Amino acid sequence: MKYPLDRICVKSGVLCPNCQRKVDTGEVSASEIPIMRVLMELEDEIKELRRGVYVKSIDLGDEVVLILKDGWEKHELDKIAKQISARLGKNVKIILEGEGFKKIVEQLIYPATVLGLNTVWLPDGSEQLIIRIPRRDRRYLRGRQEKYEKFIQSLTGKSIRFEYE
Numbered sequence: 001m002k003y004p005l006d007r008i009c010v011k012s013g014v015l016c017p018n019c020q021r022k023v024d025t026g027e028v029s030a031s032e033i034p035i036m037r038v039l040m041e042l043e044d045e046i047k048e049l050r051r052g053v054y055v056k057s058i059d060l061g062d063e064v065v066l067i068l069k070d071g072w073e074k075h076e077l078d079k080i081a082k083q084i085s086a087r088l089g090k091n092v093k094i095i096l097e098g099e100g101f102k103k104i105v106e107q108l109i110y111p112a113t114v115l116g117l118n119t120v121w122l123p124d125g126s127e128q129l130i131i132r133i134p135r136r137d138r139r140y141l142r143g144r145q146e147k148y149e150k151f152i153q154s155l156t157g158k159s160i161r162f163e164y165e
Contacts, residue, residue, distance in 0.1 A: 001043060001052040003036055004028050010036045031059045035066065038087045046083060048076045055097050058154060060147040063091045065108065070098035104155070105131060108148055112137035115165060119158075128159045135164045 003010065009019040010033055022028045035057045043049045053069035066084070077094045084092045095107040106114050115132040122128055141148065141162065149160040
C-alpha cells in the first residue's frame with residue numbers, strides 16, 4: 001500500500017524531518033500513525049492490501065473511518081475492516097474515495113440512505129451543508145450523528161447539518 005509517510009518512520013515511531021513536517025502542517029495527523037502501522041502489519045497476511053492507496057483515517061472514539069482510493073471489491077473491504085477492527089479493538093468503516101462527495105457520505109452513513117445534499121449560504125458568508133435523510137433511517141444515526149458531522153466537516157471545511165424528511 002502507498003502511504004503519505006515513509007514505512008520506516010511509521011514502523012519505528014521515529015519520524016524523519018520530511019514526515020515530521022507533514023504531521024506538523026496537518027497533512028497527516030499523529031492519530032493516523034498507529035492505523036498505518038496496523039495496515040503495514042496486515043500486508044503480510046492480506047495480499048490485496050499491497051495494491052491499495054491510503055488516503056486518510058479519522059478516529060471518532062469508538063469507531064475509525066479509513067479512506068482508501070477506489071478499486072476494491074466489497075468482500076476484500078469486509079475482510080480488511082474485520083482484521084483492522086480486531087487489531088485496534090474498535091469498529092472500522094472503510095470508505096472509498098474517487099466517486100464524488102455524495103458517495104463518500106452514503107458510504108459513511110450506510111445503511112441510512114441519502115436523499116440529497118444541499119448547500120446553504122449563510123448571511124455571514126459561510127456555507128452550511130445539509131444532508132437530507134429519510135425519517136425512517138434516523139435510527140441508524142442515533143448516537144453517531146455528531147461524530148459523522150465532525151468527520152464530514154473535517155473533510156469539507158463546511159458546517160454540517162442532518163435533516164430528516
